[in-house]
Amino acid sequence: MTTTEEPRHHAEPQQVDRVVIRIAGDSGDGMQLTGDRFTETSALFGNDLATFPDFPAEIRAPAGTLAGVSAFQVQISDHDILTPGDAPNVLVAMNPAALRANIGVMENGATLLVNVDAFDERSLHKAGYEDNPLTDNSLSAFTVFEVPMTSLTQEVCKEAGVKPRDAERSKNFFALGLLSWLYNRPVEPTIEWIGTKFAERPLVSEANTRAFRAGYHFGETVELFEATYEVRPAHFDPGEYTQVTGNQALAWGLIAAARLAGLPLFLGSYPITPASDILHELSRRKEFGVRTFQAEDEIAGVGSALGAAFGGSLGVTTTSGPGLDLKSEAIGLAINLELSLLVVDIQRGGPSTGLPTKAEQADLLHAMYGRHGEAPLPIVAAKTPAHCFEAAIEAARLAITYRTPVILLSDGYLANGAEPWRLPDVDALPRIDPAFATEPNHTSADGTAEFWPYLRDEVTLARPWAPPGVPGLEHRIGGLEKADGSGNVSYDTVNHERMVHLRNDKIAGIAASIPPVDVDDEDGAELLVLAWGSTYGAVAAGVRRVRARGQRVAHAHLVHLNPFPRDLGDVLRRYSKVLVPEMNLGQLSRLVRSEYLVDARSLNKVQGVPFRAAEIEAAILSHLGGAE
Amino acid sequence: MTTTAVPPTTRKDWASDQEVRWCPGCGDYSILAALQMLLPDLGVRRENTVFLSGIGCAARFPYYMSTYGLHSIHGRAPAIATGLATTRPDLDVWVVTGDGDALSIGGNHLIHALRRNVRMTILMFNNQIYGLTKGQYSPTSEVAKVTKSTPFGSLDTPFNPVSLALGAEASFVARTHDMDRQHMQGVFRRAHEHDGAAFVEVYQNCNVFNDGAFEKITGREHRESMLIPLVHGQPIRFGPEGTWGVVQQPDGRLEIVEASTVGDAALLVHDESREDPGLAFALSRLSRGPYEPTPIGVFRAVPRAEYGAEMSRQIAVAQERRGLGDLKTLLRSGATWSVE
Numbered sequence: 001m002t003t004t005e006e007p008r009h010h011a012e013p014q015q016v017d018r019v020v021i022r023i024a025g026d027s028g029d030g031m032q033l034t035g036d037r038f039t040e041t042s043a044l045f046g047n048d049l050a051t052f053p054d055f056p057a058e059i060r061a062p063a064g065t066l067a068g069v070s071a072f073q074v075q076i077s078d079h080d081i082l083t084p085g086d087a088p089n090v091l092v093a094m095n096p097a098a099l100r101a102n103i104g105v106m107e108n109g110a111t112l113l114v115n116v117d118a119f120d121e122r123s124l125h126k127a128g129y130e131d132n133p134l135t136d137n138s139l140s141a142f143t144v145f146e147v148p149m150t151s152l153t154q155e156v157c158k159e160a161g162v163k164p165r166d167a168e169r170s171k172n173f174f175a176l177g178l179l180s181w182l183y184n185r186p187v188e189p190t191i192e193w194i195g196t197k198f199a200e201r202p203l204v205s206e207a208n209t210r211a212f213r214a215g216y217h218f219g220e221t222v223e224l225f226e227a228t229y230e231v232r233p234a235h236f237d238p239g240e241y242t243q244v245t246g247n248q249a250l251a252w253g254l255i256a257a258a259r260l261a262g263l264p265l266f267l268g269s270y271p272i273t274p275a276s277d278i279l280h281e282l283s284r285r286k287e288f289g290v291r292t293f294q295a296e297d298e299i300a301g302v303g304s305a306l307g308a309a310f311g312g313s314l315g316v317t318t319t320s321g322p323g324l325d326l327k328s329e330a331i332g333l334a335i336n337l338e339l340s341l342l343v344v345d346i347q348r349g350g351p352s353t354g355l356p357t358k359a360e361q362a363d364l365l366h367a368m369y370g371r372h373g374e375a376p377l378p379i380v381a382a383k384t385p386a387h388c389f390e391a392a393i394e395a396a397r398l399a400i401t402y403r404t405p406v407i408l409l410s411d412g413y414l415a416n417g418a419e420p421w422r423l424p425d426v427d428a429l430p431r432i433d434p435a436f437a438t439e440p441n442h443t444s445a446d447g448t449a450e451f452w453p454y455l456r457d458e459v460t461l462a463r464p465w466a467p468p469g470v471p472g473l474e475h476r477i478g479g480l481e482k483a484d485g486s487g488n489v490s491y492d493t494v495n496h497e498r499m500v501h502l503r504n505d506k507i508a509g510i511a512a513s514i515p516p517v518d519v520d521d522e523d524g525a526e527l528l529v530l531a532w533g534s535t536y537g538a539v540a541a542g543v544r545r546v547r548a549r550g551q552r553v554a555h556a557h558l559v560h561l562n563p564f565p566r567d568l569g570d571v572l573r574r575y576s577k578v579l580v581p582e583m584n585l586g587q588l589s590r591l592v593r594s595e596y597l598v599d600a601r602s603l604n605k606v607q608g609v610p611f612r613a614a615e616i617e618a619a620i621l622s623h624l625g626g627a628e
Numbered sequence: 629m630t631t632t633a634v635p636p637t638t639r640k641d642w643a644s645d646q647e648v649r650w651c652p653g654c655g656d657y658s659i660l661a662a663l664q665m666l667l668p669d670l671g672v673r674r675e676n677t678v679f680l681s682g683i684g685c686a687a688r689f690p691y692y693m694s695t696y697g698l699h700s701i702h703g704r705a706p707a708i709a710t711g712l713a714t715t716r717p718d719l720d721v722w723v724v725t726g727d728g729d730a731l732s733i734g735g736n737h738l739i740h741a742l743r744r745n746v747r748m749t750i751l752m753f754n755n756q757i758y759g760l761t762k763g764q765y766s767p768t769s770e771v772a773k774v775t776k777s778t779p780f781g782s783l784d785t786p787f788n789p790v791s792l793a794l795g796a797e798a799s800f801v802a803r804t805h806d807m808d809r810q811h812m813q814g815v816f817r818r819a820h821e822h823d824g825a826a827f828v829e830v831y832q833n834c835n836v837f838n839d840g841a842f843e844k845i846t847g848r849e850h851r852e853s854m855l856i857p858l859v860h861g862q863p864i865r866f867g868p869e870g871t872w873g874v875v876q877q878p879d880g881r882l883e884i885v886e887a888s889t890v891g892d893a894a895l896l897v898h899d900e901s902r903e904d905p906g907l908a909f910a911l912s913r914l915s916r917g918p919y920e921p922t923p924i925g926v927f928r929a930v931p932r933a934e935y936g937a938e939m940s941r942q943i944a945v946a947q948e949r950r951g952l953g954d955l956k957t958l959l960r961s962g963a964t965w966s967v968e
Contacts, residue, residue, distance in 0.1 A: 044965050189963075236967040243962060256955055266715050286946035288953030291715060291939055296740035300707035303700075303737070307680075307711025310698055311719070315711065333701050423964070426955045468696035468719055471675040476644065476690050478699025479683075488646065489691065 013184050013230035018077035020085030021179065024102045025094030025115075026063050027056055027070040030172035035072025036418075037176055037193065041185045043243040043420050046233025047076040050537060052084035052610070053416040057273065057356040064118075064126040069101040076183075078232040082537035082544075084417065086612035090182075092175050094118060094149070096127035103133075108141045113178060115171065117150035145224055149174045149215075153207075156214040162207045170204075170211035177215025184230045187216060239422040246385035246414035247274070249421065250344065251281035253392025255288050258314045260393065261400050261432035266313040267292045268304035270323060273356040274412040275346040278318045298326035302343065306330055309339045312436065312467030314396060318344040320412075321363055322353060324370070332371045333479050334405040335503065338454075338463045340434075341405040342395055346415045349608045358608025359413035361533050362584035367407040368562055368591065374500045376507040378402070379561040381409040383536035386421035388414060391559065397432050402510055403462045409561070411583075413610050414534045437464035440472055442485075451475055454487035461506035463487075511563040517571045521554035522547070527623055528575035530600065532558040532588055535581055535611055542616025546624075553620050561588070569596045579603055579623050581616055637668045644694040650685060655806035655832035659753065660692055662812040670820060677720045678712065680705045682729040685760050685834075686753040689724040703734025706741035709748045714936035720820070721748045728758050731767040731787050738827075739796035745824040746935040751816070753806075753830050754789060757838035770917055775837075790912035790927055793827040794905045799932040800824060801908065803924045805831035805855075807846045811924065818926055824934045831918065842918045858911070858925035863895035866921065874914065882910045884921055900929045 021038070025031045032053055039051050052073040061068030075085035087107035093099035095118035106112070114134065124132055133139055134146060153174045157167035173194070180187055191209055198205035219225060244252075258265035267290065269279045283292040291308070295301040302317040309315030319327060324345045334341040347363045349355025367379045378398045382391035388410055395408040440449035441464060451473040454463050466473040475487060483490035484498050519528070520543070531539045536557050543555045556571060558564070572578055572592060578600040580589035586602035593600050603619045605611055642664045650656045667677070677695040681687035683702035690697030700708050705723045713721045730738050730752045741748065757775070758764040764777040768789065772781035793801045800822040804815040812830065819826035831842045845854035856866040856874065865873040865887050873887035873895040887895060902908065908927040915922040947953075 040963055044963055046965065046967070238967050240960075240964055240966050242960065242964045252958060255953070255958065259955055264715060266711060268711055285953060285958070286943045287950040288958070289943055289947070291943070293710065293714065293939075295707065295710075296736055299704060300710070300737055300740065303704045303707030304711030304714075306700075307698075307708035307713075308715045309711075310708070311712045311716040313711075313715045329701055330704065337698075423959050426959070468678050468716065469675055471673070474674055474694055474696050476646075476693075476697035476699065478690070478697075479701055480699065 013228040020075045020088040021090045022073045022088040023092040024071040024098035031070045034172045034176045042076045048234035049076045050084045051418045078234050082541040096124045100127045112142050112144045115149040116146035117148045153211045156210045157207045160206045170207040173208045173211040174215035177212040181216045181219030241420045244421045245418045246388040247277040250388035251278045253389040257393045257396030263314040265290045266308035267316045268301040269318045270298045270301045272320045274415045275318045275320045298323040302327040302330040316342040320346045320348050321350045335375045338403045340399040344408045347411040355608045359411040364587040378406045381533045385417045385419045437466035511566040514560045516567045517565045519556045525552035525554040527577040528554045538611035541613035545617040546620045572598045639664045642667045646691050653835040658806045662809045666813045679722045680709045681724045684726040684729045686726040706737040710746045723750045727754045727766045727768040742796040742798040742825050744935040749819045749826045753832040755832045755834035756841050763837035789829045794909045798827050800826035801928045802926045803829045805846045844919045856923040858898045860900045900926045
């Protein structure tokens with residue numbers, strides 16, 4: 001493939017500090033791929049960025065309908081940003097449905113790049129338009145560019161012998177080329193990428209390359225646009241960076257955790273959106289000795305992970321809401337067996353099947369209480385895509401150290417969202433000691449050395465972990481209540497109460513091993529915003545906006561949801577107002593109210609999409625206004 | 629792992645110190661005894677032996693063995709065993725289950741463990757009743773069974789466990805019964821030797837809630853004429869002095885005939901290693917219930933790739949091709965850039 005030098009732009013590009021671009025089309029149009037490419041080019045260019053893939057649950061909903069619209073939003077910036085942006089500045093709409101589904105979120109004055117070829121009567125009708133929005137003046141608040149993306153792509157592919165019907169599928173690359181020109185992205189990485197990705201399908205490779213170049217040249221030659229824009233590289237701390245999605249970082253975190261503990265990694269999982277990518281990623285990594293098992297159902301997923309844990313592996317199961325329901329019984333068993341087990345829940349909209357591809361934070365109380373009996377377990381929540389790496393290691397540390405199932409909460413927004421990640425020094429990550437039992441730990445009345453599986457460590461209250469294979473440590477465990485110490489089946493009522501307390505105290509005691517609350521409070525604010533999980537970006541951005549107005553506000557973001565950091569009560573009581581934004585009807589707020597008797601106020605959003613920074617800002621200002 | 633010779637053991641070495649709490653007279657006692665007496669002969673180590681179970685009377689089994697053991701939740705033992713067996717190929721994994729545990733709540737896990745051929749020895753005690761919950765009908769109870777939950781008789785067509793296992797692509801399927809220690813031990817030994825998932829149905833008497841369910845075929849005085857021993861490579865015949873035999877009719881049906889009327893050469897020769905499970909399936913359908921002559925022994929034993937070994941092989945191949953995984957390389961598997 002020849003890589004000719006691209007001609008320079010006629011005019012100097014206009015500098016902008018950030019831009020939010022939304023690319024939308026049919027779910028078969030390759031919108032996610034287009035977005036990913038634009039994102040990676042921008043990452044390599046040195047911008048800070050955050051992405052938000054927003055796609056339907058149906059693989060291919062009927063073409064041209066609102067239900068089938070797939071969108072990808074990315075914010076690129078020359079400074080540190082925290083979210084994929086509130087209102088996009090640019091929308092690429094591949095058809096009328098894509099325009100109609102997204103026009104509502106666009107800021108006034110936004111630029112619309114519209115594939116005019118797709119605006120025929122039939123497509124307009126399918127999208128529910130009675131009149132053509134391109135001609136009825138309804139888009140007067142926007143700058144609209146009508147670009148015949150389909151026909152130009154077909155035209156440029158014709159010379160290469162690609163049939164129009166096949167060429168039509170390359171139109172997303174035309175759009176990518178156009179965006180690349182408009183935002184002064186380097187073209188070489190994408191052309192190289194096409195060459196590699198489609199190496200085995202030369203005609204497709206050729207069509208995509210031609211479409212991409214055509215889009216780029218279209219921007220340059222057709223004097224449609226007054227200027228191009230440039231988003232300069234952002235300032236990053238020195239280091240080596242890559243771009244990761246939450247699920248990718250989480251999978252890598254699991255591999256790292258197993259390494260740090262010196263344990264084999266076993267994943268038992270049943271495919272479910274939006275968790276499946278963790279299974280996909282780990283199943284590719286066999287050179288790490290990872291055993292992945294696609295089970296017959298969610299129950300077998302967690303069951304096999306528990307069986308592997310009994311055998312001395314780091315047992316992990318990954319799922320989303322409905323799967324967590326099904327795993328509850330096995331998680332309860334793991335609590336009783338006091339075996340290490342990692343349960344990863346990529347939350348999505350519920351109840352039931354709910355909104356499979358949309359994000360929600362409504363599984364917190366399920367993680368906390370969703371089992372019969374007194375069944376406490378630790379809960380860890382990731383806050384950004386890259387943080388999923390660290391969160392996975394921390395969850396594994398708790399599971400292994402305390403011999404307990406741990407629920408790690410992520411969500412659909414973190415799972416698929418991407419951000420630049422400064423690579424950690426893996427040699428500096430702290431080891432995790434599985435401390436397997438090696439010898440009998442008790443002497444019976446007649447002087448015989450015995451192994452008691454429920455004789456606890458005095459500090460952590462953790463019981464010994466004795467995988468099969470060691471002579472003299474043979475023991476039986478099970479779901480029936482066990483006698484404190486010996487672990488034999490016991491129906492003794494007083495013993496049961498003691499065991500309930502011991503299990504509870506063990507989990508509560510984890511607070512001693514987790515860091516105190518990290519409060520971002522520059523100057524003694526009265527209002528604390530307390531949040532958890534994927535709201536991190538929006539909350540931090542909202543807090544910045546409030547401070548930019550000269551107001552004071554503090555922000556604390558919890559990673560440990562159970563137990564809470566030991567100083568959380570003191571922190572909460574330092575502020576006269578506490579605001580808890582959550583993508584649910586108030587689950588963390590309920591927990592802190594009952595635990596600390598503080599008047600935490602809830603800010604809720606359950607629309608399947610993340611908070612906008614502006615919504616957080618408005619809520620903070622409203623609470624600061626003293627109206628309450 | 630030690631490579632020294634396995635120290636000799638006796639039955640006592642395999643019994644735990646826990647009091648056995650099945651009802652007096654329960655068939656489970658004789659199965660437990662048969663296995664505890666067999667294990668010293670199998671050349672295996674206690675510390676490398678694990679008994680897993682779900683819920684039900686049979687599921688108490690692990691507590692009575694002085695091996696590693698896990699008494700888990702209802703129906704899930706094959707799933708838990710899959711995680712253990714695939715990660716620990718050095719262990720002997722036994723799953724002890726019942727007709728309710730394996731075929732009702734755990735049916736899904738059972739069929740998938742069988743089709744995958746994960747190395748585990750599954751002993752399913754079939755007493756055709758729910759014992760631990762005090763006498764409801766089970767998925768193997770005969771139609772019209774009157775129990776506490778079916779005062780007007782049960783409506784469900786029962787499973788035939790051997791047919792089910794064969795249909796689930798099991799590579800080893802056998803049947804035995806609690807009244808014949810020697811037969812049990814022979815079948816258990818074969819099941820244990822099988823490299824893959826081995827399924828053994830054990831007719832087991834529940835003397836409290838379903839007493840005598842198998843009496844018509846396993847009772848001492850009926851056995852000879854009602855049990856059809858399957859012996860690999862031998863013509864299938866039974867009854868006093870081998871009066872009866874099994875023949876395959878031209879239309880494929882199996883039929884019990886008087887052996888002398890057809891001659892020895894006409895009798896069906898049992899071949900447990902047939903790749904096609906059709907004949908084994910037909911044998912499993914020979915009897916409509918434990919009141920007609922019923923085949924016992926090994927129905928099917930065919931070699932097939934073991935799941936855990938295949939999983940290990942994929943890992944070994946990947947490590948050979950790509951080298952042992954390196955965390956630093958992993959984190960740099962996408963595009964990276966440096967900021968000075």
